[in-house]
Amino acid sequence: MVLEEGVYIYVDGKPQRISSLSFENGKYIVFFDNRKCPFCRIFDVMWDLLVKDQMLNDIKFVKVVCSYFASDCVNEEAKKAYTEYEIWKSPTVMLVEVTNSEKRISKFTPSQYNYDLQLIKKAILNFFQRVESNANKQ
Numbered sequence: 001m002v003l004e005e006g007v008y009i010y011v012d013g014k015p016q017r018i019s020s021l022s023f024e025n026g027k028y029i030v031f032f033d034n035r036k037c038p039f040c041r042i043f044d045v046m047w048d049l050l051v052k053d054q055m056l057n058d059i060k061f062v063k064v065v066c067s068y069f070a071s072d073c074v075n076e077e078a079k080k081a082y083t084e085y086e087i088w089k090s091p092t093v094m095l096v097e098v099t100n101s102e103k104r105i106s107k108f109t110p111s112q113y114n115y116d117l118q119l120i121k122k123a124i125l126n127f128f129q130r131v132e133s134n135a136n137k138q
Contacts, residue, residue, distance in 0.1 A: 002035055002044070003065045005075035010051050010061040021081040023103060027059040027128055028096040032087045036068045043091040043110050046117045056124065095124060097131045104131050 008015035021030070031047055033040045051061050066073030069090070070082040081087075085094060085107070095106045106127050113119035 002041070003033070003063065005035070005065050005067060005073055005078050007075075007077050007081060008063045008065070010063070013051055015063060020077045021062065021064060023096055023098045025098050025100070028062055028094075028098075029056070029059055029124060030062045030064060030085075030094040030096060032082060032085075032090060032092040032094065033063055033065045034068050034090040035065060036072070037090045039111070040091045042115060046110065046115065046120065049117060050121065050124075053121065055121075059124075059128070093120075093124075095127045097128060099135060 003015055006017050007019070007021050009018050010016070029050065031043070033044075047061075047063075050056060064078050064081045064087075066075065066078050066082055069087065070079045073079040073082065085105075087094075087107075089109050091110055093108055093110065095108075097104045108123060110120055113123060
């Protein structure tokens with residue numbers, strides 16, 4: 001589903017508009033989506049499957065939508081997120097883990113994994129496992 005420009009969090013598998021992109025303690029997957037991006041439409045199918053994946057049910061899913069990056073974005077909060085997180089390729093997926101206000105971030109494009117859903121899912125799980133493992137060592 002191609003959403004209007006804005007920032008959305010998924011609740012029970014459905015996108016709900018929120019006022020801004022902010023992170024509390026927890027795990028997040030953020031999809032930076034451009035409405036004019038044909039490769040984003042390819043990733044939409046995978047995104048929907050990831051949102052519904054029970055192995056990822058402890059992760060919050062967020063989508064940030066502009067028409068074409070920050071340069072063509074009338075929604076100020078989405079534009080701000082694109083700029084703040086330096087999103088220059090699309091689609092871009094950002095993984096975020098926050099513990100006690102400390103934020104750990106990793107970004108990738110699905111093309112890095114040849115749009116292979118299993119490889120993308122493995123990259124997501126590996127990131128969160130690494131973060132958790134490092135936290136346990138401290």
